[in-house]
Amino acid sequence: MCNKLILADLEACFEGVIPSIISTADADGLPNISYLSHVAMVDDRHVALSNQFFAKTAANIRLNPHAMLLLVDARNSAQFRLQLVFAHTLEAGPLFKHISLQIDASSAQVGMAGIMKLRNLDVFRVVSIEAIPSQVETAEPLGLKRxxxxxxxxxxxxxxxxxxxxxxIDAMLEGLRTEFGFEHGLLLQLDEGRNQLITIGSIGYAPSGIGSDIPVDEGVIGGAAAGGRLVKLSDMSRIRRFGAAVRDSSADENRTRAIPLPGMPDAMSQIAVPLIAAGTIRGVLFLESRDRIAFTGEDEAALSVIARQAAMALALSEKLSLETEPEQLVRAELPTSEKTVHVVHHRFDDSVFVDGDYVIKGVAGRLLASMLEQYQESGRVEFTNRQIRLDAALKLPDFKDNLETRLLLLRRRLEEKRLPIRLSRLGRGRIGLLIEGALRLSKDVV
Structure with missing residues (x-):
């Protein structure tokens, strides 16, 4: 290849930040120029172009297989001209699925979910790569190499x-902050029963968004879970950002029983990496940044390894939580306050309110209500994962119930709300209940 350039040198050109330009000609040599939203590197000698709306370009390629492609490096505006020859079309397979997920996520950001569907990918062999001279000197962006x-x-x-x-969870998120420099991120767990992803870990956001949820198949996060593949956006200025804005007030939570998903209103880059263990999608790691092209190809590979390690570790911790450590007698502590703690459990959605503040709903809400009811009836303050799983009244899901992380979610949610009810971890598979006041529990009528 010319000037010893290879496709790997052009990594930033394939991020979709600056549209690429393709030039084709029909059988009579009449040229046609089109902009491309997605160009992907297939291997060291092939690229794939998304074929969505460009009927003329596609028709020309079938008549004349030669094309010229202009790529622009989004980091420094360097330009490259590629001479191409059409090779074949892809309508399925791993690469097709990956690009399709990217397009679906981008479409969802602008309210066009399901409209900009990928029809096929045209794969071209790269004959040559030529760097186009610039009147101004281009340089590699300065930055810390990690x-x-x-x-x-x-x-x-x-x-x-x-x-x-x-x-x-803390080891993964804190490691991404200290070792990678990523300041904003979420870890979401898949709840198959509700077909949603629920936030169980958070860094960089206030409030944290613990307990917030998002439907599978929606946006960048949902797309990664639905497709089981990494999804990345490198320039959010081109599309409307997905997700709820950060809200400090809890008034909406009390009214809607919905915890806002946190996010950066000025984010430029987002990446969602599925957590997969034993072939099963268990959640999604989501990161975002104010920088364009914040996540490189090396980041994608490293984050995929970390996400899979975390998925396996969480799955193992769930099984180990059944092996309850030797029980110790835990006495119910007398209320440290004479204040009455009012708790209401709404059984139609298992939502729980403490002193008028919305806490949680669903399975986690049902767990909290059950523990509080047992405390009120018998003074019980210690519970084990095994006993909870055997409680038929809780109607827990099957063996993939993720009880350990549901309890973690509940514990962290109570801490963040600074409520007079707390949960504490007493050891493997054991959880303690603390109530700072006299409990008054009421249930509405279904």
Missing amino acids: NRLIAAAKIADAIAAEADADGI
Whole structure:
């Protein structure tokens, strides 16, 4: 290839930040120029172009297989001209699915979900790559070079050292902050029963958004869960940002029984990486940044390794939580306050309110209501995962109920709300209940 350039040198050109331009000609040599939203590198000698709306370009290629492609490096505006020859069309397969997910996520950002569907990918062989001289000097952007392999290994070691969900989640998110420099992120768990993803870990947001949820198949996060593949957007200025704005007030929570999904209103880059263990999607790691092209190809590979390590560790911690540590007598502490703690459990959606503040709903709400009811009836303050799973009245899902992380979600939600009801981890598979006041529990009538 000319000037010893290879496709790997043009990595930033394939981020979709600056549209690429393709030039084709019909059988008579009449040229046609079109802009392309997605160009992907297939291997070291092939690229794939998304074929959505460009009927003329597609028709020309079938008559004349030669084309010229102009790519622009979004980091420094360097331009490259590629001479192409049409090879074949893809209508299925891993690459097609990956690009299709990217387009679906981008479409959802602008309210066009389901409209901009990928029809096929045209794959071209790259004959030559030519750097186009610029009148101004272009330079590589200055930035700290990080060894992603070493960083990923450190985070994997930190995750492997933890035995419970709390430690695993904190080790992963804190490692991404310290080792990778990513300041904003969420870890969401898949709730198959509700077909939603629920936030169980958070860094960089206030409020944290613990307990917020998003439907599978919706936006960048839902797309990664639905497709089981990484989804990345590198320039959010081209599309409307998905997700609820950060809200400090809890008034909407009380009215809607919905916790806002946190996010950066000025985010430029987003990436969602599925957590997969034993071939099953268990959640999504979501990160965002104010920088364009914040997540490189090396980041994608490293984050995929970290996400899979976390998924396996969380699955193992769930099984270990059944092996309850030896029980110790835990006495019910007398209320530290004479104040009455008013709790209302709405059984139609299992939502729980404490002193008028919305806490949680669904399975987690049902768990909290059950523990409070047992406390009120018998003074019980210690519970085990095994006993909870055997309680038929709780109507827990099957063996994939993720009880350990549901309890973690509930514990962190209570802490963030600073309510007079707390949960504490007493050991493996054991949880303690603390109420700072005299409990008054009421249930509405279904």
